[in-house]
Amino acid sequence: LFSKFGLVMRFKGLDLNLLYALDVLLEEKSVSKSAERLHLSQPAVSSALKRLRDYFNDPLLEQYGKKMIATPHAHLIQEELKAVLANVDMLISRTSIFEPGTATRKFTVTSSDYLAQVIFVPLLKYLRAAAPKIQIELIPPGDTTHELLAQGSIDIAILPEQMLTNEFPAEFLFSDRFVIVGCKKNPIFDAGISESEFYASRQVVVKLGSRRPVSISDQQLENHRKFRDVDILVSSFLLAPEMVVDTDRLTVMHARLAEIFAERIPIATAPLPFNLPVIKEYAQYHSTRSNDLGVQWLLHAIKTQSIRKID
Numbered sequence: 001l002f003s004k005f006g007l008v009m010r011f012k013g014l015d016l017n018l019l020y021a022l023d024v025l026l027e028e029k030s031v032s033k034s035a036e037r038l039h040l041s042q043p044a045v046s047s048a049l050k051r052l053r054d055y056f057n058d059p060l061l062e063q064y065g066k067k068m069i070a071t072p073h074a075h076l077i078q079e080e081l082k083a084v085l086a087n088v089d090m091l092i093s094r095t096s097i098f099e100p101g102t103a104t105r106k107f108t109v110t111s112s113d114y115l116a117q118v119i120f121v122p123l124l125k126y127l128r129a130a131a132p133k134i135q136i137e138l139i140p141p142g143d144t145t146h147e148l149l150a151q152g153s154i155d156i157a158i159l160p161e162q163m164l165t166n167e168f169p170a171e172f173l174f175s176d177r178f179v180i181v182g183c184k185k186n187p188i189f190d191a192g193i194s195e196s197e198f199y200a201s202r203q204v205v206v207k208l209g210s211r212r213p214v215s216i217s218d219q220q221l222e223n224h225r226k227f228r229d230v231d232i233l234v235s236s237f238l239l240a241p242e243m244v245v246d247t248d249r250l251t252v253m254h255a256r257l258a259e260i261f262a263e264r265i266p267i268a269t270a271p272l273p274f275n276l277p278v279i280k281e282y283a284q285y286h287s288t289r290s291n292d293l294g295v296q297w298l299l300h301a302i303k304t305q306s307i308r309k310i311d
Contacts, residue, residue, distance in 0.1 A: 164282055
């Protein structure tokens with residue numbers, strides 16, 4: 001019925017493919033949404049839920065008004081379920097041979113839109129030629145990135161040094177610096193931007209998540225404890241430069257990304273009138289991926305592209 005792992009197995013009377021369905025059901029708390037994710041009909045997912053209820057002797061999900069809520073038993077097993085699925089995923093993806101030219105594997109990588117633009121846009125051209133049958137899924141970093149990494153749901157996480165966890169290996173990729181970005185017609189760029197002019201200007205800030213509400217650059221700016229006139233908050237590094245065009249707003253962003261946008265839209269850049277530490281980007285992966293030839297091949301490709309772009 002479910003082919004997430006390509007297995008048709010039973011363990012103690014349970015079709016193991018149903019465990020993936022249960023994981024999706026507990027995440028979505030909806031038969032219809034789960035059916036969409038599983039690419040199955042709603043009756044098929046309803047039938048799977050009934051079989052799971054019978055096996056666990058628990059409703060697992062109960063109707064509450066228009067919503068479904070997980071039972072206490074479902075909450076109890078959900079974390080263990082994710083760990084089991086992660087271990088199975090690691091087991092079947094760990095092979096002794098990885099041939100890029102013929103491999104059909106899917107890799108899941110956490111990457112901000114900034115890194116996707118700087119690294120993956122040019123890298124995907126190489127991957128198309130070197131490994132034409134692999135699939136790359138890029139997902140943005142968020143509040144659950146470390147949890148997904150621990151569960152094995154992410155193969156590689158590309159993160160700034162400040163976001164790394166001490167639990168898993170990490171390899172340095174490159175450093176980048178921050179610059180001021182504004183509209184090319186803004187006269188403030190004519191003679192260089194002073195610190196007082198910077199703080200007097202309206203600004204665009206990138207907000208990334210509830211636990212880390214602003215970007216690394218803006219966190220560092222907040223440490224200066226000086227008031228900034230922030231009137232625009234965006235959730236993407238790629239939106240920030242668009243928001244300064246034809247305005248007097250400024251934003252602080254990565255130099256490499258600013259260079260790319262300067263070729264597309266009328267923006268200007270200027271050095272910061274004060275010091276901000278450079279940002280260091282790393283690739284992090286689960287310890288079990290250290291001997292995974294596929295992940296290590298992709299990591300090498302990412303590192304090679306990073307060096308080429310920065311140097």
